[in-house]
Amino acid sequence: MSPTRMSYREALRAALREAMQRDPRVFLMGEDVGRYGGTYAVSKGLLEEFGAERIRDTPLSELAFVGAGIGAALGGMRPIVEVMTVNFSLLALDQIVNTAAALRHMSGGQFSVPLVIRMATGAGRQLAAQHSHSLENWYAHIPGIRVLAPATIEDARAMLWPALRDPDPVVIFEHAQLYNLEEDLPAHWESNADISHARVRRNGTDLSLLAWGGCLGKALEAAALLEGEGISAEVIDLRVLRPLDMDTVLASVRRTHRAVVVDEGWRSGSLAGELLARIAEESFYDLDAAPARVCSQEVPIPYAKHLEDAALPQVPMIAAAARRVAGRDA
Amino acid sequence: MTATVAPPPSGPVPYEQEFALRLLADMVRIRRMEEACAQRYGEGRIRGFLHLYIGEEAVATGAMHALGAQDNVVATYREHGHALLRGVSMAAIMAEMFGRREGCSRGRGGSMHLFDAATRFFGGNAIVGGGLPLAVGLALAAKMQGEGRVTACFFGEGAVAEGAFHESMNLAALWGLPVAFLCENNLYAMGTALARSESRTDLCAKAEVFGMPALRADGMDVVAVHEAARQAVAQVREGGGPVFVEFQTYRFRAHSMFDPELYRDRAEVEAWKTRGPIHTYSARLKAQGLLDEERFLALDRAAEEEVAEATAFAESAALEPVEDLLRDVCTPPEAGP
Numbered sequence: 001m002s003p004t005r006m007s008y009r010e011a012l013r014a015a016l017r018e019a020m021q022r023d024p025r026v027f028l029m030g031e032d033v034g035r036y037g038g039t040y041a042v043s044k045g046l047l048e049e050f051g052a053e054r055i056r057d058t059p060l061s062e063l064a065f066v067g068a069g070i071g072a073a074l075g076g077m078r079p080i081v082e083v084m085t086v087n088f089s090l091l092a093l094d095q096i097v098n099t100a101a102a103l104r105h106m107s108g109g110q111f112s113v114p115l116v117i118r119m120a121t122g123a124g125r126q127l128a129a130q131h132s133h134s135l136e137n138w139y140a141h142i143p144g145i146r147v148l149a150p151a152t153i154e155d156a157r158a159m160l161w162p163a164l165r166d167p168d169p170v171v172i173f174e175h176a177q178l179y180n181l182e183e184d185l186p187a188h189w190e191s192n193a194d195i196s197h198a199r200v201r202r203n204g205t206d207l208s209l210l211a212w213g214g215c216l217g218k219a220l221e222a223a224a225l226l227e228g229e230g231i232s233a234e235v236i237d238l239r240v241l242r243p244l245d246m247d248t249v250l251a252s253v254r255r256t257h258r259a260v261v262v263d264e265g266w267r268s269g270s271l272a273g274e275l276l277a278r279i280a281e282e283s284f285y286d287l288d289a290a291p292a293r294v295c296s297q298e299v300p301i302p303y304a305k306h307l308e309d310a311a312l313p314q315v316p317m318i319a320a321a322a323r324r325v326a327g328r329d330a
Numbered sequence: 331m332t333a334t335v336a337p338p339p340s341g342p343v344p345y346e347q348e349f350a351l352r353l354l355a356d357m358v359r360i361r362r363m364e365e366a367c368a369q370r371y372g373e374g375r376i377r378g379f380l381h382l383y384i385g386e387e388a389v390a391t392g393a394m395h396a397l398g399a400q401d402n403v404v405a406t407y408r409e410h411g412h413a414l415l416r417g418v419s420m421a422a423i424m425a426e427m428f429g430r431r432e433g434c435s436r437g438r439g440g441s442m443h444l445f446d447a448a449t450r451f452f453g454g455n456a457i458v459g460g461g462l463p464l465a466v467g468l469a470l471a472a473k474m475q476g477e478g479r480v481t482a483c484f485f486g487e488g489a490v491a492e493g494a495f496h497e498s499m500n501l502a503a504l505w506g507l508p509v510a511f512l513c514e515n516n517l518y519a520m521g522t523a524l525a526r527s528e529s530r531t532d533l534c535a536k537a538e539v540f541g542m543p544a545l546r547a548d549g550m551d552v553v554a555v556h557e558a559a560r561q562a563v564a565q566v567r568e569g570g571g572p573v574f575v576e577f578q579t580y581r582f583r584a585h586s587m588f589d590p591e592l593y594r595d596r597a598e599v600e601a602w603k604t605r606g607p608i609h610t611y612s613a614r615l616k617a618q619g620l621l622d623e624e625r626f627l628a629l630d631r632a633a634e635e636e637v638a639e640a641t642a643f644a645e646s647a648a649l650e651p652v653e654d655l656l657r658d659v660c661t662p663p664e665a666g667p
Contacts, residue, residue, distance in 0.1 A: 027474070053474065058501070059497070059500060059501065059504065061497035061498075061500065061501060063463060063493060063494050063497055064462075064463045064466060064494065064497030064498045064500070064501045065463075065497075065501065066463070067460075067462070067463020067464050067466065067467060067494070067498070068463050068464075068466045068467035068470055068498075068501060069467060070463070070464055070467055071452075071463065071464040071465060071466060071467020071468040071469070071470065071471065071481075072467040072468070072470045072471040072474075073467070073471075074452060074464070074467070074468060074471070075402070075467065075468045075469075075470070075471025075472060075475070076471055076475060077470075077471045077474060077475070079467075094457060094460060094494075095460070095463055095464075098456075098457050098460060099455070099457075099460060099464060103453075104658050104659070104660070104661060105438055105658045105659050106435060106438055106439050106443045106445070106453075107435050107438070107439065107443070107445035107447075107453065108433070108434070108435040108436030108437070108438050108439065108445065108658065109436065109657065109658035110435070110445050110446070110447040111445060111447060111452070111453075112661045143659045144659050144660065146660075167661035168660050168661050
C-alpha cells in the first residue's frame with residue numbers, strides 16, 4: 001500500500017467514520033456538528049451518512065451536553081462530544097472535573113466513564129483573547145482523565161479508536177492551526193494506536209526539544225534551522241499530556257543532557273513547568289545546562305497580527321533558547 | 331413571626347394495607363437511620379458534611395416506589411433515603427458514612443456520594459444541579475438503545491437557579507428524553523429562601539417554559555407524592571418525553587451539621603412539623619383501621635433493629651488500606667466496560 005495524502009481534518013473525519021462504522025454505540029454530539037458540518041468541517045458529510053440520531057446537533061449548552069455525554073457513557077453508549085473550542089469548554093468544566101474525572105474513584109470503582117471529548121485549541125488566527133486559549137494544562141492537571149494532543153496526520157487518524165476503547169474519559173486537543181495541514185498518512189499506520197507514549201519525531205544528539213500539538217511543527221522547524229548551525233536537536237512529540245510519558249522524555253534528556261520545552265500555554269503553572277520540574281527531579285545530574293522553556297507571553301492573546309505573533313512561541317525564539325541551552329549563543 | 335402552613339395532609343389512603351404500611355415503614359427506616367447518623371456525627375464517628383433528610387421522607391418514599399428495577403436514579407448530596415429505598419443496604423450506607431471499605435463507595439464518597447451500580451443508583455452529587463446533565467445523558471442512552479428505562483432525577487429547588495437546570499430541561503424537552511425531573515422544594519437553598527433567589531417562584535412555570543408537562547404535589551403527603559410520581563413516570567415511560575414534578579416539602583433539621591439556622595424562625599419549623607410526613611400519615615392509617623399503635627411500634631422496632639445492625643456492621647467494617655489510595659482513579663485494563 002502506498003501512503004495517502006490527506007489533511008488533518010480529513011484524517012479526523014476518517015477516524016470518526018471508522019468509529020461510527022465499527023461500533024453502533026458510538027455517536028457524535030456537539031454544536032453544529034451535523035447540518036453545518038462542524039465548525040472546522042471535520043464532521044462534514046457524516047450527518048448524511050449516519051443520520052441525525054448519531055450525528056447530533058446540540059444547543060449552545062456546553063455544560064448540559066458534556067454532562068449528557070457522561071450520562072450516555074454511563075448508560076452504555078460510547079459518545080464523542082465535540083466542544084467547539086477549549087475556550088467554550090470552560091462552561092463545561094464542572095461536569096468534566098467534578099463528574100467525569102472523579103466518578104470512578106468517588107464511586108469506589110463502580111462507574112467508569114468511557115467518554116471522548118474533542119476540542120479545538122490554540123491561537124494564531126487573530127481571533128483575540130476569548131478564542132485563542134491553550135488550556136491543555138488545566139486538563140492535564142486532573143487525575144482520572146487521559147489527555148491527548150495529536151500533532152500529526154497519523155495521530156489525527158489513529159488516536160480516536162483507542163481513545164474510544166479507553167474505559168475512562170479522554171480529552172483530545174486538536175490545534176486549530178493544524179486542520180489544514182497536509183501530510184502523507186503512512187501505509188503502515190495502526191488503527192489501534194498507542195495512546196500512552198511520546199514519540200521521537202527527529203533524532204538528535206545535542207539537546208532535546210519537547211513539544212506537542214500546534215508547537216510540534218515549530219519545534220521541528222527550529223531543529224532544521226539549528227542543524228544548519230551545527231546543533232543537533234532531538235524533537236520529542238509528547239502526544240499524551242496525561243499521563244506524562246516521562247520514560248521517553250528522560251531517556252532523550254539523558255542522551256542529550258540538555259532540554260528545551262515549547263508550550264503555547266502561559267508560563268506560570270504551565271505544563272512546560274511540570275516537565276522541567278520532573279526533569280530536574282529525576283535527571284538533575286544528567287543535565288549539562290539549565291533547561292529552558294518557550295511559552296506564550298503572559299497576556300490575553302491580542303488581535304493585531306504583530307502582537308499575536310509576539311505573544312506566542314515562534315521558531316526564532318525556540319532556536320534562540322536552544323542555542324542558549326547548548327551554550328552556542330555567543 | 332408566625333408561620334402559616336397548610337393544614338396537615340388528610341383524607342383516605344387509597345392503598346391495600348400491605349403497601350400502605352410499606353410506605354410508612356420506609357419513611358420510618360429513613361428517619362431512624364438518619365437520627366442514628368446525627369448521633370454518630372455528634373460522637374465524631376461520622377465526619378465531613380452530613381445533610382439530613384428528616385422531614386422530607388415522604389418524597390423519596392413515594393417517588394422511589396413509583397420506579398422499576400430497570401430505571402435509573404440520580405440524586406443529590408441529601409440522598410441517604412433515596413439510596414436506602416433504591417435498595418442499597420443500610421449496612422453499606424452506614425459503612426460509607428463511617429468511611430469503611432465495605433461502604434457502598436468503598437469509603438471514597440461519604441455521605442454525599444453514595445453509589446450503587448447494582449440498583450442503577452448513579453449517585454449522590456454534591457454540585458447543585460450537577461446531576462441534571464447526567465440524567466439527560468442516561469435518558470439519551472436509554473432512548474438510543476430502545477430501552478424502556480426512565481431516569482428519575484432528584485434535585486432541590488436551589489438547582490433551578492443554576493444554568494445546568496435550564497440547559498438540561500431544554501435538552502431533555504428538545505430531544506423528548508425519558509426523564510422524570512423530581513424537584514424537592516424544601517424552600518431553602520442552604521439559607522437562601524426561594525423568594526430571595528428567584529424572580530419567579532412558581533417552579534412549574536419554569537418547566538412549562540420548555541413545553542414540559544409539570545405537576546405539583548404536597549411533599550409532606552406520601553400518598554400525594556406517590557400518585558404524582560406514578561403519573562409522571564407512566565407518562566415518561568409511554569414516550570411522552572420528560573415530565574417535571576415539584577414536591578413541596580420542608581427539612582426539619584439544619585442544612586448540614588455546620589448550619590446554625592440563622593435564616594429561619596423556630597416557629598416556622600414548628601409549624602411545618604405539624605405537617606410531618608410520618609405522624610400525619612400514621613394518623614390517617616389509624617383512622618382507616620389500617621394501623622394500630624402496636625403495629626406502629628413493631629415497624630419502628632424493626633427499623634431500630636436494622637439501624638443497630640447496620641451501625642454495628644459499619645463500626646466493625648475494615649478500612650481501605652492506604653496502599654489502595656490510588657486504586658480506581660483509572661479503570662484497570664482488565665476491568666474495562
